Amino acid sequence: MTTDAPDRSTPPDALPVARVRSRRRWTVYLVWLVPLVAAVVAGYLVYSWLHEYGPTITIMFGDATGLKPGQSELRYRGVAVGEVSAVGLTRDLAHVEVSVRVRRDVAGIAREGSVFWIVRPEVGLETVRGLATVITGPYIEVFPGSGQPKTNFVGVESASPALGLRGLHVIVSTSQLSSIRPRAAVYYRGIQVGMVSGTTLSRDSMSAHVHLLIEPRYTRLVRLGSQFWGASGVDVTLSLFKGLEINVDSLRSLVAGGIAFATPNAEGLPAKDGTVFLLNDKPQKEWLAWAPKISLPAGE
């Protein structure tokens, strides 16, 4: 503390003199390292804030129940790759426009052909899926396409079960679709070798088309001469000598329906993608006896 003004200008000589310690000149500037380090750290923080999220994409949905800005995630294979930033209606009020900020390092998932759908809890006869979303709320799942990057998408109601899976796509045609639904199994000798990826009406509306996806490992089993039949339900036969005969394929196919096929001993050419087969109501005895020797690729 300074004393009163008259003393300060001429302090009494009796007072001791403070020791003076001179430091090296450069140590005075050492303190400027603090803002320098701060600038680097803060600059990095701001930079990573600016670069955390890449492009904002918009996806149109029919219904966005449960999607919350800043909370709902965009996921790919279960990994969060973005965040819903805004949910609003389109100008004509016919659709919901969901804005999603995609993380910069995975911005490549938003491109021509990418498929977006909202995952909600789904309880069906055959499966229960998306149960976690009962608690967490729905999220948007994406399956990336392979075209040019783009920012405006139209979301789908639900993803085709075959999305992202490789294999042989064949079609079986029937006049009347029974209990076969997407995700129903395709059996060969009772082993599941594929699944129903979708059901559509044929272009001329003369028949119903069931789209099958055969797993890559089993594609050799499907030949041009293969016969398909519905493995759904119960087969009840009342005969004079055998009495009542009830034939249930499997509990799962009983509930959800399924398709089985057999390939003749004279196998014929392998089926190509998009080959159309006829769906029979029930197998003929001789089909069940067919046992062609077809070697499968090694591995699971």
Next chain:
Amino acid sequence: MSAVACETCGLVQRLPALAPGVTAECARCGARLTRGHQGSLARTAAFSVAALMFYLPANLYPILRLEWYGTHSENTAWDGAIALFRQGQPVIGVIVFLASIAVPFLKLLALFSLVATVGFRSAAWRRQRAWMFRALELIGPWAMLDVFVMSVLVALVKLGELATVVPGRGLFSFTAVAVLTIMASASFDSRLIWEGDAA
């Protein structure tokens, strides 16, 4: 040559004029009397600039992340103040805004103006600047409010999978702003305001 009293042992002693980079120590107990004009000003300025650097990320990043039933919600200080205000807690909202955003900003403003006026050896508004410095010391702890609240929250809300509060990425910057402004105001030698005052 002027006379000072040691803040530690009270000995009144003569203080020679100090060259830049030179500090004075008490003749009796050895405590530091002053860093001199340049030293004190440089430290205050350096810490203030460093605090300013962190001010932006402190307000950009969320300071709190609440994970609840698998969903999460991240809030910046600004979000928190707005949310409190809207949810019928205007008083608390204003306090949060003041403590988190306004006070650090005002502190920085005060520090920079003090450094600038002393640097230019301005003789104007000396009493007001001294008052400003006292106010700066007074409101200093309030800037740490968020850090205190967060440390309490993080410790309290640990409900395992159900709900957890995690410090947000902004908390580091927030603490840095608070600590650096406190260091800046602590290194400011208020006697510098009166330097060269004849009265």
